[in-house]
Amino acid sequence: MRLTILRVVTKEKLKMFCPIVLLLIVALSTASDRWDPDGQVQYSPGSACIVLSAPHGGRQRPDWISDRRAVGCETADGDCRWNATCPGSSCRALLYGDPNTREIATAVRDYLTEDGLRPHLIANHMDRMKMDPNRGGPTLSEGIQCDPAAKRVYDSYHGFVRQAVDAVRRSCRGRGLLLDIHGQHHPQNWTEIGYLLRKSQLNSGQYPAASTSIRGLVGRSSRDSASSLSARKFIIGDRSFGSLLNSFGYRVVPSASVPAPETGGYYSGGFITRQYGSLTGGEFDSMQVEITQAVMYASEAERDRFSRHLAATIGLFARANGYA
């Protein structure tokens, strides 16, 4: 019902409507959004087998959470104390977020919805200066730095991601794809796709499926063949995610045209990609998307164009690989 209204009322027609009708439509389209009790994390449930996560695009810096520190004191057991500094063995935290990536993820969600694939979207509105949801396990303390309020918002973020992943698994025969949306500040003007393979593995042409966040996808497609479980075709093949995005005119690593980062900067995937993908089994896959800063800081029109192309890439990839 709601979708029908939105589809029929095109942007042109909207302009002619009185503001009250417009407000009503906006209210209807966001009525299903859920928020954490602190108003920092937004979950917009979807209906497709796709989950978008935007952990580093927040700008809110509420004063009831202390700022994270860039430097802590490494303890003898390799942990880090963030309320202390010490000479020598210090540990460091990244505090600066990925501007505009929440807006890009939201635009990608809207374009995918137009395409009939409404993804789930979890968006962090809190600045990375206060809390980092892409840390966890042994690096949890770096993300929340002992602040109980930060831990509460952190738990809300992961609670929503878990809800979305579970909803997708139930409705998509256990399958699904999570894309964790980031922006990178490396000198290379390329978008980095992270499957948890290290830079050195990509540089030496090694693609062990069992070490990737798309292990489920590779296993599914190789079930009937005797081929060793190499993820090569899914990572640098002509129909890989990187190559599909590349076909819209962006440099992407890894892809058929740039198979490896060589000496360039490259992020292989963080905690969220590791936690929710198929590295440890199952058919729910994940990847990290690190958008080039040339797009992240571009004009709104340029960002919108990229969002449309990223959405088209996700749609093509999802339909070709059994996520839609």
Ligand SMILES: *[C@@H]1O[C@H](CO)[C@@H](O)[C@H](O)[C@H]1NC(C)=O
């Ligand atoms: C620093 O944090 C540790 C726990 O990580 C705690 O035991 C210690 O008392 C804290 N020190 C100060 C000065 O707050």
Ligand SMILES: *[C@@H]1O[C@H](CO)[C@@H](O)[C@H](O)[C@H]1NC(C)=O
């Ligand atoms: C970055 O690459 C895109 C194409 O992917 C190009 O349009 C843009 O001009 C480049 N920007 C910079 C700063 O090199």
